Amino acid sequence: MPPEKRWRPAVAPPSNGEATVDDWKTHPRLRKHLQRFLDSPDPGRVLSRYSAQAQNLSPEKLLRIAVHVGAWVALLPLEQAAASPSGEEDVSQPSPVQLLARILRLRGRAKISDWLQGVLHLVALRLQDVRREVQGQAARPWMDLRRSMPKAIWRELRI
Template sequence: MEQAAASPSGEEEDVSQPSPVQLLAEILRLRSRAKISDWLQGVLHLVALRLQDVRRDVQCQAARPWMELRRSTPKAIWRELRTQLPAVPVCGQSKEQQEPADHGSLLKRKPLLDQAEPAGPRAAVEAESPMVQQSGGLAFAALPASDFHLEISRLGNEKAVRRFHRGGAAFSNANLEERTLHVDGLKERLLKAVSSESWDQVCSLIREAAAALAAPRQKAAWNEAVAPMPEDAQERLQANLQGQLRKLICQGLGYLDLSDAGTVSQLEPALSFVKLLIERFKVRGQLEAARAARQWLRLQGLLTAEPRHKPIWRAVGRAEVRARII
């Protein structure tokens, strides 16, 4: 790790064996959610400083190992680096307490009549910008993660916010195959949860999906030059995982009654996070101008819709639920 932090960017490397940069990227991918020690945090901070220099000085093939290392570095390191004042880790923290008791009986379901999405052709698959792709695809890359954490933590439980951010970081550090499996698993679990009317589980799945959600992005102008897209970015584009996540969140929210305070509390901090993504984008322009605008407008409508006084419960057949989710 010290070699990766101090490795000069211009020197020739032995291609017959992995470089320190490649080895460190692989180790960090295997780390998963393991706790970062004080020593490792200090070394990774040095690596992150080195990565900032490399992004300016190294181009083409020589930059690929560093890009892999950039994607594998924990998000917490980048949050600290942005402030230029790394926080001192607290040693010996106790394990987080278990989730609060299930509140499934308090959750209210929305009428089936209101669940149908607006008619129209399926939204086209949108391209992921190189900047977002290189940094993992999450909204934290486009905007300071500390801002999101601070603003959302004011609205919800601090432990829930930390879990939410860890889930997003794990998705960001995963490779394409792992991300695809995760999204497919969310879709299948949503199908089962809705069929069994486990509304607390539906809320949990919406939180998981929202944690992996990327911020809306502006449509490219016709005369705007498009930078070459890396091969891994093209693969993610074809998979359209962000579009699937947005669709899953819309479907999950469509089954719930968001005018019920207990249901809304179960969905936090996901609701606050999605609202913040939309509000941040609307500072720069209209939501109609975003890529996948139909889905983002649908999300905005679900989050701001007026409560409707209709029957809450209605039976849903498994075949109908599967058709809606798949």
């Protein structure tokens, strides 16, 4: 999908209703979430903390951390987004992709915020890149994420 492809984000973040994919990718708030994650002295600890908290959060707070993790998945390089910081398959230290899939499964019927809707559109576009670039075992966490994504996101993008 070309970068100029538009969707109806129905959100304030990029200021107008005709926000492009690039408007979302460069939005200061999403870039800030990514930079804070990258600047963390121990990204694995951040992922572990979010993973542990996700089990006990209210739907509102769960969706809020989904925006953070979704920004990481959408903006990190593919390999980094899918890799566990420990370099192993460790449930206590999931990759950002695995953590986002887990959070989306936990959300149940909680209403998706406008922010999360926009971030999930970026993630969905990212999943399209994965289809072309990632093969075999490396694709497994991405396909799990794809199954966890709300179906409404796919309908809105007509993917």
